Amino acid sequence: MQLMERLRGRVGQWPYSLHSVLAALAAFGTYTCMYAFRKAFAAGTYTGHQYFHIDYKVWLVIAQVLGYTLSKFYGIRFIAEINPRNRAKSILLLIGVSWLALLGFALIPAPYNILMLFINGFPLGMIWGLVFGYLEGRRSTEFMAAVLSISLIFASGFVKTVGRTLMSSVHVNEYYMPFLTGALFVIPLLLFVFCLELMPAPTELDKQLRVERKPMSADDRKKFMMRFLPGIVLTLIIYVMLTMMRDIRDNFEVEIWQGLGIKSNNIYANIDAVISIIVLVAMSLLILIRKNIFAFKLIHFLIIGGCILAGVATVLFDLKLINPVTWMTMAGLGLYLGYVPYNAIFFERMIASFNYKSNVGFVMYLADAMGYLGSISVLLVKEFLKPGISWDIFFKNGLLTLAVIGGTGAVLSLLYFMQTANKEKKEQQKLNLYTA
Numbered sequence: 001m002q003l004m005e006r007l008r009g010r011v012g013q014w015p016y017s018l019h020s021v022l023a024a025l026a027a028f029g030t031y032t033c034m035y036a037f038r039k040a041f042a043a044g045t046y047t048g049h050q051y052f053h054i055d056y057k058v059w060l061v062i063a064q065v066l067g068y069t070l071s072k073f074y075g076i077r078f079i080a081e082i083n084p085r086n087r088a089k090s091i092l093l094l095i096g097v098s099w100l101a102l103l104g105f106a107l108i109p110a111p112y113n114i115l116m117l118f119i120n121g122f123p124l125g126m127i128w129g130l131v132f133g134y135l136e137g138r139r140s141t142e143f144m145a146a147v148l149s150i151s152l153i154f155a156s157g158f159v160k161t162v163g164r165t166l167m168s169s170v171h172v173n174e175y176y177m178p179f180l181t182g183a184l185f186v187i188p189l190l191l192f193v194f195c196l197e198l199m200p201a202p203t204e205l206d207k208q209l210r211v212e213r214k215p216m217s218a219d220d221r222k223k224f225m226m227r228f229l230p231g232i233v234l235t236l237i238i239y240v241m242l243t244m245m246r247d248i249r250d251n252f253e254v255e256i257w258q259g260l261g262i263k264s265n266n267i268y269a270n271i272d273a274v275i276s277i278i279v280l281v282a283m284s285l286l287i288l289i290r291k292n293i294f295a296f297k298l299i300h301f302l303i304i305g306g307c308i309l310a311g312v313a314t315v316l317f318d319l320k321l322i323n324p325v326t327w328m329t330m331a332g333l334g335l336y337l338g339y340v341p342y343n344a345i346f347f348e349r350m351i352a353s354f355n356y357k358s359n360v361g362f363v364m365y366l367a368d369a370m371g372y373l374g375s376i377s378v379l380l381v382k383e384f385l386k387p388g389i390s391w392d393i394f395f396k397n398g399l400l401t402l403a404v405i406g407g408t409g410a411v412l413s414l415l416y417f418m419q420t421a422n423k424e425k426k427e428q429q430k431l432n433l434y435t436a
Helices: 002-012 018-037 057-079 084-107 114-124 127-132 141-169 175-182 186-197 204-210 218-227 229-251 253-259 267-288 293-316 324-344 345-355 360-385 392-433
Strands: none
Touching: 018 084, 018 114, 018 127, 018 141, 018 186, 018 218, 057 114, 057 127, 057 186, 057 218, 057 229, 057 360, 084 175, 084 186, 084 293, 127 141, 127 345, 127 360, 141 175, 141 267, 141 324, 141 345, 218 229, 218 360, 229 253, 229 293, 229 324, 229 360, 229 392, 253 293, 253 324, 253 392, 267 293, 267 324, 293 324, 293 345, 293 392, 324 345, 324 360, 324 392, 345 360
């Protein structure tokens, strides 16, 4: 413990930009490693099995997402109240449990091993909040969170590429593949979590610019909800739509590409790498904007633009004006331009804009809980109401719906928060005149 404190003190003496880069890379690495335990199974197709007229892989996805969803509901309290000293221990313990569940998935025959994906998903749902806790409330949070959020794009394709390579080149059975993929990332995970622990606490300047972050009690959480209720409701609607579409792309990307007539182990990582770079640049540039409310407005424009881009790309593909690769690249970029801000900087700048002492974890986990609940619902709707529709067609129709509902909701969210900010500004001006 004393050694860690000394190391943390030395890192704190580095230039601010240097330990921000260290934290960003460590957060990116930690969450990428987590994806190896969460998404590797999606590289398999598990064809030839159906239970209760539902495809076996759909059952696997539902089981994992259900565990992940319940974890988000539990995380609303857990992440909001956790002591920062327990973050690293919690990350390693939770990922360790999920890894053991993948071993159970390999050893237990189908369909009984479906339960193992539920057990795998539950602990992993809390990793984002634990990792983001190291980054929030700092003047470089945009940059660090942008780098962290790129793992949401990059890691999925990267992990599936590793999984497909294990199956095609090393001839690993698709049931053992998720566990062995995780094994490749154990040592890097330990290294990255150690680097996160070296992060010094936010400085006084950080607190002045971004508002002090603190654990939130049940009463604190209730007051927060009541103050921003209309905006939070709109945010949840948009985020649920984005999460559903992002989850379909994540879990059934192999099937979508097959439906488009394209088979390649490298295409997942190649396209996601392009999207990652563009989103990283867009998110990172916001660090240059110190005025929180202006940055918050620009974040809304990114979300609106992302929804529109996904819809426009889909229309162009329907009209056969662009090819499948271009469509998937443009649609993926639009999807992540909308999704990533919520996971990185939307709530960070919202809290700072309204000078509200709280933390990102609570509201992020509330949004995630509803988002993944929606993700499960849309899978069940697809399997029971439209079982014959292919994943590429289902994905295409979903993107068109997202463009309309998500884009409209984001515009309304922007209007609400800007109106609220103007109202509070006028009230503060009146108070200043009164006290003067």
